[in-house]
Amino acid sequence: MSVDAAETRQTHVAITLDYQRLSAFALEVVCGVLRQKPDAVISLTTGRTPSGLYRALRQACQAGQVSLATARIICSEEYTGVTIDDPISLFGWLRRDVLTPCDVPLTSALYLAGDAPDPDAECRRFDEQIGRLGGIDLVVQTIGVNGHFGFNEPGTPRDAPSRVAELAPSTRESNAAYWPEQRRVPTTGLTMGLRATLSARYILLLAAGCAKAPALAQALDGPIDDQVPGSLLRLAPHLTVIADAEASQELRLRETVYGLRKCTGPLPGTGT
Ligand code: PGA
Numbered sequence: 095m096s097v098d099a100a101e102t103r104q105t106h107v108a109i110t111l112d113y114q115r116l117s118a119f120a121l122e123v124v125c126g127v128l129r130q131k132p133d134a135v136i137s138l139t140t141g142r143t144p145s146g147l148y149r150a151l152r153q154a155c156q157a158g159q160v161s162l163a164t165a166r167i168i169c170s171e172e173y174t175g176v177t178i179d180d181p182i183s184l185f186g187w188l189r190r191d192v193l194t195p196c197d198v199p200l201t202s203a204l205y206l207a208g209d210a211p212d213p214d215a216e217c218r219r220f221d222e223q224i225g226r227l228g229g230i231d232l233v234v235q236t237i238g239v240n241g242h243f244g245f246n247e248p249g250t251p252r253d254a255p256s257r258v259a260e261l262a263p264s265t266r267e268s269n270a271a272y273w274p275e276q277r278r279v280p281t282t283g284l285t286m287g288l289r290a291t292l293s294a295r296y297i298l299l300l301a302a303g304c305a306k307a308p309a310l311a312q313a314l315d316g317p318i319d320d321q322v323p324g325s326l327l328r329l330a331p332h333l334t335v336i337a338d339a340e341a342s343q344e345l346r347l348r349e350t351v352y353g354l355r356k357c358t359g360p361l362p363g364t365g366t
Contacts, residue, residue, distance in 0.1 A: 104331065104332050104333065105314070105328050105333045105334075105335065106333070106334045106335070107314065107334075107335045107337065107342075107345070108334065108335065108336045108337070109337055109338075109339065109342045109345075110336060110337070110338050110339070111338070111339055112338055112339065113146055113302050113303075113338050114146065115338075116146065116300065116302055116336050116337070116338045117146030117147045117149070117150050118150060119336050120144070120146075120147040120150075120234070120298060120300055120336055121147055121150040121151055121154060123232075123298050123334065123336075124136070124147070124151060124160075124232065124234070124298075125154065125159070125160045127231055127232045127296065128160055128161070128162070128165060129160075131231060132161065132164045132165065133164045133165060133166065134165050134166070134231040134232060135165070135166045135168065135224075135227045135228065135229065135230045135231050135232075136165055136166070136167055136168065136230070136231060136232045136233075136234070137167075137168035137169075137170050137230050137232070137233040137234065137235075137286065137291075137294065138167060138168065138169060138170065138188055138192060138234050139169075139170050139171065139234060139235050139236055139243075139244060140169075140171070140184045140187045140188055140191075141236055142302070142303075143236040143300045143301065143302050143303075143306075144234060144236060144300060145191070147234070147300070148191045148192050151192060151196065152191070152192070152195045152196060155195065155196040155197070156195065161196075161197075162192070162196040162197070162198045163196075163197055163198070164202075165198065165202065166202050166203075166204065166227055167188070167192065167193060167198050167202060167203050167204070168203070168204045168205070168224070168230065168286070169184060169185040169188045169203065169204070169205040169206070170233070170235070170244050170285065170286040170291075171184050171206070171244045171245050171283055171284065171285045171286065172184050172185055172205060172206040172207070172208040172283060172284045173208050173279075173280045173282075173283045173284075174208055174213060174258060174280050174281075174282040174283055174284060175208055175209060175280060176208035176209060176280070177207075177208065177209045178205065178207070178208075181274075182272065182273055182274075182277070183208065185203075185205040185206075188203075188205075189203075204220065204223050204224070204227070205220075206220050206256070206284035206285070206286075207284075208283075208284060210284075213258045213284055214257070214258060216284065217255065217256040217257045217258065217284055217287075218255070218256075220256045220284075220286070221255055221256045221287070221289075221290055224256075224286075224290050229293055229294065229295070230290065230291075230293070230294040230295070231294065231295050231296060232294065232295070232296045232297075232298065233291055233294040233296070233297045233298070234298045234300065235291070235297065235298070235299050235300070235327070236299070236300050236301065237299060237300075237301050237306055237309050237310055237313060237324045238262075238264070238265055238268065238306075238309065239264055239268060239305055239306065239308075239309055240262055240264045240265070240309065241309045241312055241313055241321070241322035241323055241324045241325070242262065242265060242323050242324070243291075243299070243323055243324055243327065244285045244286055244291070245259040245261060245265070245283040245284075245285035246259065246285060246287070246288055246291075246323045247259060247260065247261065247262045247265065247323065248262065248320070248321045248322065248323060249320055249321060250287075250288055250320060250323050251288065251320060252288050252289075252292065252320065252326050252329065253288060253289050254287040254288045254289060255287040255289055255290070256284070256285060256286050256287040256290060257284070257285065257287055258282050258283070258284055259282060259283060259284075259285050260281065260282055261279070261280070261281055261282060261283055266279040266281070288323070288326060291327070291330070292326065292327070292329055292330045293330075294330065295331060295332065296331075296332045296334070297327055297330045297332065297333045297334070298334050298335075298336065299313075299324065299327055299333060299334070299335045299336070300335075300336055300337075301335065301336075301337040301338070301341035301342070302337070302338045302340070302341050303338070303340050303341055304340040304341065304343065306337075306340075306341040307340065307341050307342070307343050307344040308344055309322070309324060310324070310335070310337055310341050310342065310344070310345065311344035311345050311346065312324070312325065313325045313327070313328075314328070314335065314345060315345060315346050
């Protein structure tokens with residue numbers, strides 16, 4: 095289903111020359127949110143794309159330039175059946191990359207337990223907890239080659255709650271890179287839903303590399319359509335997209351429709 099473009103809110107697209115600048119600019123956004131609200135609720139994802147941001151965030155935390163000590167961190171996806179101590183756990187990944195090095199106590203983290211005996215109830219608990227936290231201040235997400243974000247695959251309705259979702263073949267194929275050869279990527283995962291994501295005060299979508307160029311162009315230049323979950327992010331109150339030169343190479347309308355921001359300019363809502 096597609097909707098009228100009038101439903102769109104504020105979308106800003108920043109094109110950076112390379113991945114290093116993308117990560118530095120993403121760090122500015124995260125730090126801007128934390129400066130405004132040290133106890134911000136921040137949802138993070140995992141994968142290749144945000145790894146530069148997390149490296150920069152670790153360095154900034156360790157240099158005392160920013161603190162996550164009072165922030166609440168959400169991990170937005172997990173594989174079904176996987177415990178957090180499993181080396182391929184997505185929450186485990188975030189714990190190693192961000193929580194432990196940035197001194198975020200585990201008690202401040204909210205995650206989907208992949209090994210929960212009742213995964214549907216676990217997803218309901220997750221959404222209730224987000225409600226109790228007062229909603230999410232910042233969601234950091236990345237786009238997949240098929241336009242997905244998180245495990246919200248094409249066809250996900252825009253009001254979908256957090257839930258157990260079927261992984262698309264391209265998602266499993268791409269994520270297999272992180273799995274030991276002898277283990278198969280599960281066919282399902284638990285994911286933060288569209289409803290919680292779209293009600294976040296601020297969404298930061300990162301896209302790096304030419305493999306993401308077609309999906310990013312569809313998400314930003316095409317209609318807002320459930321078949322391209324990334325396009326639904328344009329329904330959020332504030333969406334900032336940071337893409338490197340390769341990922342942005344197929345964008346057509348960015349300057350006229352989205353108001354291209356150079357990577358040195360201020361970002362909406364961050365006060366930086
Ligand atoms: P990535 O992919 O590992 O390239 O960041 C993200 C995704 O497919 O959602």
